[in-house]
Amino acid sequence: xxxxxxxxxxxxxxxxxxxxxxxxxxxxxxxxxxxxxxxxxxxxxxxxxxxxxxxxxxxxxxxxxxxxxxxxxxxxxxxxxxxxxxxxxxxxxxxxxxxxxxxxxxxxxxxxxxxxxxxxxxxxxxxxxxxxxxxxxxxxxxxxxxxxxxxxxxxxxxxxxxxxxxxxxxxxxxxxxxxxxxxxxxxxxxxxxxxxxxxxxxxxxxxxxxxxxxxxxxxxxxxxxxxxxxxxxxxxxxxxxxxxxxxxxxxxxxxxxxxxxxxxxxxxxxxxxxxxxxxxxxxxxxxxxxxxxxxxxxxxxxxxxxxxxxxxx
Numbered sequence: 331x332x333x334x335x336x337x338x339x340x341x342x343x344x345x346x347x348x349x350x351x352x353x354x355x356x357x358x359x360x361x362x363x364x365x366x367x368x369x370x371x372x373x374x375x376x377x378x379x380x381x382x383x384x385x386x387x388x389x390x391x392x393x394x395x396x397x398x399x400x401x402x403x404x405x406x407x408x409x410x411x412x413x414x415x416x417x418x419x420x421x422x423x424x425x426x427x428x429x430x431x432x433x434x435x436x437x438x439x440x441x442x443x444x445x446x447x448x449x450x451x452x453x454x455x456x457x458x459x460x461x462x463x464x465x466x467x468x469x470x471x472x473x474x475x476x477x478x479x480x481x482x483x484x485x486x487x488x489x490x491x492x493x494x495x496x497x498x499x500x501x502x503x504x505x506x507x508x509x510x511x512x513x514x515x516x517x518x519x520x521x522x523x524x525x526x527x528x529x530x531x532x533x534x535x536x537x538x539x540x541x542x543x544x545x546x547x548x549x550x551x552x553x554x555x556x557x558x559x560x561x562x563x564x565x566x567x568x569x570x571x572x573x574x575x576x577x578x579x580x581x582x583x584x585x586x587x588x589x590x591x592x593x594x595x596x597x598x599x600x601x602x603x604x605x606x607x608x609x610x611x612x613x614x615x616x617x618x619x620x621x622x623x624x625x626x627x628x629x630x631x632x633x634x635x636x637x638x639x640x641x642x643x
Contacts, residue, residue, distance in 0.1 A: 331611060331641045334367035334619040335360040335630060336409050336564060339376065340386045349386055353393065354400050359627035363634020364642060367405040367437065369619060370394060372412055375448040380623055383451070391424050398432035405435045409530065409564055409619060410511035412443030413462060414454050418469035419491050422476035426500045434501035438473060439530070441511035442466045442518070463517045464488065470508065470525040477505020509562065513537075515544045522559060523548035528617070530562045533593040535613040538563060542614035562617035563610060566595040567625075569603065569633055576602060596620070600636040607637060 341352045357368045370393055371377075376385035390408045398406055406428060411421065421438075429436035442462040443449070449456035457465075468486040475482035477500055481493040500506055509528035512518040522529040522545060531541045542561055549556040570576045576598050583595060596606050607618060618637075622629055 332366040332617045333638050335365045336369040336619050336621040338621045339380045339623050355627045357397050359630040361401050361404045363631045364638040369407050369409040372408040394428055395431055405437050407437030407439045410439035410441040413466045413469050414443040418472040418489055419494055422473040425506055426496055429500040429506050436506040438506050439509040513541050519545045520548045523552050528560045530564055535609045539613040560616050561614050562619055563615045564619045567620035567622055568597040570599050
């Protein structure tokens with residue numbers, strides 16, 4: 331069982347140059363606490379629950395490259411890259427460069443994209459969901475080919491490459507692992523089974539168990555061993571001091587979200603969180619990725635002691 335930390339937001343109020351120092355402090359705290367990976371969102375506008383477009387947002391891959399030089403062991407990736415934002419051949423080059431800078435710690439997280447507001451604001455095309463998934467499939471083929479082949483060519487409906495060179499090659503044999511984000515049962519999980527190394531899904535234990543069964547079915551249909559695909563789950567984590575605080579936090583989140591956040595958030599005392607992780611692991615989660623929007627580096631270390639250290643024993 332492995333754990334990752336997603337950093338979803340950046341401290342506002344100080345000078346812009348101070349933002350990076352805060353990210354480094356959080357990332358190094360995660361590394362010291364035993365987290366396996368550090369992730370950032372691939373967005374250009376901050377998301378509405380975290381304050382919206384008026385809040386700071388840093389470019390994901392520029393930030394990951396800088397973090398690669400300030401960390402030594404955590405794997406680094408986006409949760410997840412929007413396929414609409416970059417030419418996939420260019421994306422393969424970016425992720426290869428991150429792999430080289432980090433000495434083999436890059437992960438390519440990618441998905442079909444969804445945040446229409448920033449597409450409109452920044453002038454990115456935002457086609458219908460079916461086309462975005464078609465583009466995702468072509469991008470997965472191109473990225474895998476550029477990670478593993480000397481001069482691949484590909485002629486798709488939306489993207490093409492011709493004897494594409496990717497020099498230097500990735501440090502990791504076979505290239506950085508590819509994670510596909512999303513739980514769509516007909517297309518997304520089928521793409522995972524066909525092309526990816528990791529599948530990031532969200533939800534409670536019942537939902538996760540169902541999605542894992544669907545993923546295994548796609549793997550079986552393609553003749554692929556499902557154990558080759560690592561199942562990860564992204565959620566917001568809140569570590570509380572008492573059961574009363576847990577109940578109050580859940581009530582607050584329910585009022586803010588309009589529903590009980592059983593699938594999107596893990597809230598509880600140390601013992602409660604351990605129990606929740608055990609239940610989700612039994613449902614099929616192998617890799618837990620948490621974000622803590624209000625957490626400090628000290629809180630990251632506490633969560634490391636609570637979960638990472640517990641399950642490492």
